[in-house]
Structures are given as C-alpha cells and as structure tokens.
Amino acid sequence: MSSATSARVDEVDEASPDEARAALGPLFWVCVAWLALNVFGAVFANVLPLDNPLYQNYSLVNAAPSLHHWFGTDDLGRDIFSRVVFGSRVSLAVGAGSMLIGFGIGAPLGMLAAYRRGRLDALLTAVMYVALAFPAIVAVIAVLSFWTPRTLLKIILVIGLASVPLVYRVIRAATMSVATRDFVIAAKVQGATDRRILVHELTPNVAPIAVSFLLIGVATVVALEGALAFLGLSVNPPTPSWGNMINEARTVMSQNPWLVLFNPPTPSWGNMINEARTVMSQNPWLVLFPSLAMCLLLLALNFVGDRLRHHFDVAQVKL
Amino acid sequence: MSATPERTTSATTAPVASEPVLLSVRDLTTTFATNAGPLRAVDGVSFDLGREEVLGVVGESGSGKTVLSRTIMGLLARSRVTVSGSVRLDGVEIVGASENAMRQLWSTRVAMVFQDPMTSLNPVMRVGHQIDEVLRVRLGLSRTAARARSLELLSLVGIPSPAERYRAYPGQLSGGMRQRVVIAIALAGAPALLLADEPTTGLDVTIQAQILNLLDDLTARLHMSVVLVTHDLGVVATRTSRIMVMYAGRVVESGPTADVFADHRMPYTRALLECSPRVSNAPHTRLAAIPGRPPNLAALPAGCSFAPRCAYATERCHREVPALVETTTPGHQYACWNPLPARGGPRP
Numbered sequence: 001m002s003s004a005t006s007a008r009v010d011e012v013d014e015a016s017p018d019e020a021r022a023a024l025g026p027l028f029w030v031c032v033a034w035l036a037l038n039v040f041g042a043v044f045a046n047v048l049p050l051d052n053p054l055y056q057n058y059s060l061v062n063a064a065p066s067l068h069h070w071f072g073t074d075d076l077g078r079d080i081f082s083r084v085v086f087g088s089r090v091s092l093a094v095g096a097g098s099m100l101i102g103f104g105i106g107a108p109l110g111m112l113a114a115y116r117r118g119r120l121d122a123l124l125t126a127v128m129y130v131a132l133a134f135p136a137i138v139a140v141i142a143v144l145s146f147w148t149p150r151t152l153l154k155i156i157l158v159i160g161l162a163s164v165p166l167v168y169r170v171i172r173a174a175t176m177s178v179a180t181r182d183f184v185i186a187a188k189v190q191g192a193t194d195r196r197i198l199v200h201e202l203t204p205n206v207a208p209i210a211v212s213f214l215l216i217g218v219a220t221v222v223a224l225e226g227a228l229a230f231l232g233l234s235v236n237p238p239t240p241s242w243g244n245m246i247n248e249a250r251t252v253m254s255q256n257p258w259l260v261l262f263n264p265p266t267p268s269w270g271n272m273i274n275e276a277r278t279v280m281s282q283n284p285w286l287v288l289f290p291s292l293a294m295c296l297l298l299l300a301l302n303f304v305g306d307r308l309r310h311h312f313d314v315a316q317v318k319l
Numbered sequence: 320m321s322a323t324p325e326r327t328t329s330a331t332t333a334p335v336a337s338e339p340v341l342l343s344v345r346d347l348t349t350t351f352a353t354n355a356g357p358l359r360a361v362d363g364v365s366f367d368l369g370r371e372e373v374l375g376v377v378g379e380s381g382s383g384k385t386v387l388s389r390t391i392m393g394l395l396a397r398s399r400v401t402v403s404g405s406v407r408l409d410g411v412e413i414v415g416a417s418e419n420a421m422r423q424l425w426s427t428r429v430a431m432v433f434q435d436p437m438t439s440l441n442p443v444m445r446v447g448h449q450i451d452e453v454l455r456v457r458l459g460l461s462r463t464a465a466r467a468r469s470l471e472l473l474s475l476v477g478i479p480s481p482a483e484r485y486r487a488y489p490g491q492l493s494g495g496m497r498q499r500v501v502i503a504i505a506l507a508g509a510p511a512l513l514l515a516d517e518p519t520t521g522l523d524v525t526i527q528a529q530i531l532n533l534l535d536d537l538t539a540r541l542h543m544s545v546v547l548v549t550h551d552l553g554v555v556a557t558r559t560s561r562i563m564v565m566y567a568g569r570v571v572e573s574g575p576t577a578d579v580f581a582d583h584r585m586p587y588t589r590a591l592l593e594c595s596p597r598v599s600n601a602p603h604t605r606l607a608a609i610p611g612r613p614p615n616l617a618a619l620p621a622g623c624s625f626a627p628r629c630a631y632a633t634e635r636c637h638r639e640v641p642a643l644v645e646t647t648t649p650g651h652q653y654a655c656w657n658p659l660p661a662r663g664g665p666r667p
Contacts, residue, residue: 118398181438181439182433182434182435182438182439183438183439183440183441183442185394185433185439186431186433186439186440186501186504187441187452188394188425189392189394189425189426189430189431190425190426190430190452190453190456190457190504190507190508191422191425191426191427191453191456191457191508192452192456193422196456200444200452201441201444204441204443204444205441205442205443
C-alpha cells in the first residue's frame with residue numbers, strides 16, 4: 001500500500017479567513033468610535049471641562065446653540081450639552097448594568113440547559129417561557145412603581161432580572177445549534193469533561209452571538225430606561241408649574257446614591273426629553289439634543305451588534 | 320476505572336497479545352424508545368476483532384452501522400436507549416459503563432474518526448490546540464511537550480508544513496486536510512482500537528483514496544485495530560481483512576474480505592456488490608440499484624428483513640428470521656434461507 005509520503009499531498013487552502021468573513025466596513029468603526037466617545041464622556045463627565053449640569057443661569061434661558069453653550073440652554077438656563085453628557089451616565093449604567101445581570105444569570109443557565117438537555121432543560125425552559133409570557137415592561141413598571149425610592153441600583157436589578165428569560169432563550173438556542181455538532185462529541189471522546197466542553201468548546205462558539213445580542217440588549221434597555229423616565233411623569237398627576245419641573249424627585253433618577261458625586265438631581269436623557277415637552281415650542285433644542293444623543297447611541301449599538309454577528313457568522317459565508 | 324489497574328500503563332506501548340481478541344461483541348442489541356414504539360437499530364450483533372485486524376462494516380443508510388459504532392464507543396444518550404449484550408474491549412465491559420469509566424478508555428484505548436470533518440473540528444479553535452488538548456488532558460503532557468507531539472502527529476498524517484497548519488483554524492483548511500487533522504486527533508492518545516465512521520463520505524473521490532491509504536498505512540505502523548464503517552464496498556475491498564454486511568440492524572453476512580467478495584451467499588451482499596459501477600461495464604450501462612427501501616426499523620417485517628426486496632424470497636423468508644450459518648470457509652457466515660450457490664455462479 002502507500003507510504004506516508006505518497007499520502008502527503010499539497011492540498012490547496014480553500015480561502016483565507018479574510019475572504020471568508022464579511023468585512024466590517026468603515027461605518028462599523030465610526031460606530032465603535034461613537035460608542036467609545038459615549039463611554040468616555042459618561043465615565044469622565046465630572047472631570048471634563050463641562051459646565052455644571054445643574055447650574056441655573058437665569059440670565060440665559062432657552063438660548064440657542066452658541067460657542068459657549070454648544071447645544072444651547074434649557075428653560076432654567078442650564079447647559080444642555082453638559083446635561084446630555086451627564087445624562088449618558090444613567091443610560092449607559094442602566095443599559096450595561098442590567099445586561100450584565102441578565103447575561104450573568106441567563107447565559108450560563110441557557111448553555112447548561114442546551115448542553116445537558118433532559119429534565120434540567122425542560123424545567124428551566126418551562127420556567128423561562130412562563131416568565132416570557134408576561135410582558136417584561138409591565139412587570140418592570142409594576143415593580144418600580146411600588147419599590148420606592150427608585151435608585152439606579154434597583155432599576156438595574158429589576159430590568160436585569162426581567163431580561164434573564166430573553167437572554168436564556170437566545171443563548172440556549174445558540175448553544176444548541178453548536179452542541180449538536182460532531183466536534184462536541186469528538187471533544188468528549190478525547191476525554192474532555194462536561195465542564196471543559198462548556199468552557200473551552202462551546203463558549204467560544206457562542207460568544208459572537210452573545211456579544212452582538214448583548215449590544216442590542218443594551219440598546220433596548222437604554223430605550224426602555226428612556227421610556228420609564230417618560231412614564232415616571234405620566235404616573236404622577238400632570239405638572240403644569242415650572243416648580244414641578246425642578247422637582248425631579250418624582251423621576252426615577254432623583255435619589256440615586258451613586259450619583260451623589262455630582263449632586264442630585266442628575267439628568268437622564270429620558271427625563272430631559274420628558275421635561276422638554278412643555279417648553280418645546282420655545283426651546284426645540286431641549287428636546288432635540290437628548291433625543292438625538294439617544295438615537296445615535298441606539299443606532300451605533302445596533303449597527304455594531306449586527307455587524308459583529310455577520311462578521312463572526314462564518315457558517316453563513318463559508319463552510 | 321479502578322477495576323483495570325493493569326491497563327493504566329502508557330498506551331503507547333503496543334499491547335502484548337495477551338489475548339488475541341481486542342474487541343469482543345456479543346449479541347449486542349441497541350433499542351431506542353421512540354414514539355412509534357421500540358426501534359432496534361442494532362439487533363443481536365456478535366463479532367470478534369483481533370489485534371491489528373481491520374474490519375469493514377458495510378450496509379445501506381439506516382442499516383445500523385453508525386449506531387453500532389456509537390454503541391461500541393459508549394456514546395449513545397442514556398435516556399430512551401437500551402443496550403443489551405456485551406462489548407468487551409481488552410476484557411473491559413463497555414455496555415453499561417458510566418461516562419467516567421468510558422472517559423478512561425476514550426482516546427487512549429478507543430478513538431473515533433468522525434464522518435464529516437466540517438463539523439467534527441471546533442471552528443473557533445486553532446487545529447494545533449485541538450490536538451494539544453487531548454495530549455494535555457488525557458496524557459498530562461506539558462504545553463511544550465504537547466506542541467512538539469502535535470507537530471509530529473500533523474506530519475504523521477501527511478500534512479505539509481505542520482508548523483504553519485498548527486496555527487490554522489479549521490476553516491482555513493480543505494476538507495481532506497481537516498480529515499487528516501481529525502485522524503491526528505484520534506491518534507493522539509495512541510488508541511488500540513480506531514472506529515472510523517464513514518471517514519471519507521464528506522470528501523472528494525481523489526481525497527477519499529488518500530485518506531484511506533493514510534488510515535491503512537497508520538494502522539500497520541501503529542499496530543491498531545480498525546473498524547471501518549462504510550456504505551461503499553469499494554472502500555473495504557482492499558483495505559480490510561474481514562467484512563461484516565449489515566441490514567436493518569442485523570448481520571446478514573460476514574467473513575474474510577476476499578471470500579465475501581468472491582463467494583457471497585446472501586442475496587443482499589450481491590445486490591450491494593452489483594450497485595458498484597465497474598470499469599468493465601459497457602458504456603451507458605444503467606447503474607444498478609436495489610429496488611425498494613430499507614425497512615422501517617420500528618415496524619420490521621416478520622422473517623428476513625430483506626425479504627420484501629429480495630428476488631429470491633420464498634414464503635419461508637417472510638415468516639422466519641434466518642440465523643447465521645457457517646459456510647465451508649472458516650469464519651464465513653451468512654443468514655439466508657435461500658443462499659446463492661457456492662462460488663457465486665449467477666443464478667438463473
């Protein structure tokens with residue numbers, strides 16, 4: 001029969017990895033840069049040379065954008081740019097924090113259920129689907145309207161827990177499509193333990209899907225936080241007076257111990273838009289900039305998440 | 320596995336032929352509990368595999384070949400599957416062994432080459448690391464020792480410039496290369512028994528021959544026994560010492576390869592042989608096919624399961640299951656009520 005040398009052949013490599021993967025494109029990097037800028041602003045807001053977001057300059061209310069006040073000032077003479085930057089703290093903290101909780105609980109459970117199957121899977125999936133059947137936003141609103149005072153931590157916790165079933169479902173499905181492939185059995189007959197298979201074989205395969213879902217999840221929660229801030233007003237009786245506008249205690253962010261660093265009340269984008277409704281006719285900037293900031297953040301998060309999913313989805317392109 | 324301390328010695332030393340039989344399968348039956356009732360995917364299979372022997376397991380899709388190899392590997396799910404009978408590897412019983420017990424055997428005593436190299440490698444792990452993993456987890460080699468051994472294995476399976484391929488991801492390799500890597504992984508633990516489940520079905524014909532030659536070559540060099548599962552008789556013709564033909568989960572004919580080819584007695588074996596196109600055929604000869612389909616395993620016909628498709632079936636065939644009977648050649652058995660005449664002259 002043949003020797004090893006005759007069995008040795010030069011087989012041509014099929015494709016280089018660069019060709020096999022969807023290109024990320026320049027827009028991807030623009031979005032990444034935008035996200036980085038947002039995170040940077042949120043983290044260093046009180047170090048950056050920004051105006052005090054709470055300082056009220058009554059001699060300059062509802063000013064249009066200028067060199068001094070890039071986004072103009074609101075009806076109390078506060079610098080909108082500075083408030084938008086500070087506002088991103090709340091949005092990003094809620095978005096990232098709650099997704100961290102959601103993934104911290106949902107992802108390991110989903111992977112375990114998909115790998116083990118059997119009774120554990122049946123039980124967990126049943127519980128998660130029952131939870132999914134109840135609209136998460138209603139649950140979040142219900143809990144937050146009774147669990148006062150509403151601190152940032154509580155909001156993160158409630159939204160995070162509400163996102164667990166969704167994360168579980170996505171991660172379980174992603175794991176299942178990988179776990180049924182032969183290489184998992186191959187790893188097993190190579191002597192790998194279940195734990196090793198979960199950590200070394202499955203996690204790297206599920207990670208790309210998890211990351212893109214995480215980013216889109218953050219975007220969803222940022223929007224949800226905005227909606228909550230908005231609804232925070234609708235729960236209370238209508239507030240016709242200017243005085244009530246200052247009283248931000250009614251909104252969710254007001255008594256946050258974390259934000260004591262830079263004096264309560266802290267602006268959140270949702271709050272800002274909410275407040276701006278009443279003065280929209282006099283000061284369009286007030287509603288425009290926070291909305292724009294939120295819109296661009298969501299767009300960037302979604303785009304990056306989507307591109308990453310495409311990029312790592314080697315199966316779709318090659319194989 | 321504490322019951323076998325004598326087997327914990329390094330598997331690289333070729334086992335001394337304490338017993339001539341490496342793998343002994345007795346009356347192995349694998350039953351799946353399906354919603355349509357019990358399904359016997361493997362039904363009363365018995366065979367022995369000697370050291371350095373190559374056994375070809377042949378049959379159509381659904382004949383139970385893959386389930387047989389997975390049962391021997393101890394890879395079937397534990398729920399809704401019943402395995403009875405006995406599989407002894409070097410005297411160690413595999414049927415009913417716990418997963419922890421199996422883990423002691425996997426890779427160092429018995430390894431498997433999977434059908435599809437596209438799915439049997441982790442797509443996000445460098446191929447070198449996938450070989451390293453076995454060496455480090457199972458054999459306890461250090462990182463550098465594992466790397467050196469992986470490179471050796473890669474060149475052993477005929478991969479050019481192993482150092483470069485070591486760093487490649489599976490997606491950067493062609494199908495044939497990937498299957499070579501899969502073989503390298505299977506060989507890493509220096510197993511005594513290699514189960515190759517249709518190792519070439521996912522590959523181009525030209526690559527198929529290379530991979531089979533490689534397996535052949537390695538078997539001889541590494542003193543392994545091999546069970547080669549395939550639906551392609553051409554694959555087993557020159558590369559196996561024995562053939563076992565399966566149909567609907569049962570062994571219908573088995574014997575020394577040359578004997579089964581020249582002197583097959585079971586009509587199904589002949590039907591399979593006739594399905595292979597021959598160079599000597601006249602141009603435009605229609606490819607032969609076996610009429611009908613393999614039976615539904617959950618609702619097997621009474622009697623011989625091949626009877627409904629058999630040209631020679633008689634009333635008895637539909638009533639009684641034929642048992643395996645010996646021919647005059649030692650080791651050649653068949654299960655048929657109306658066997659073809661000896662020395663395979665064409666029947667009228």
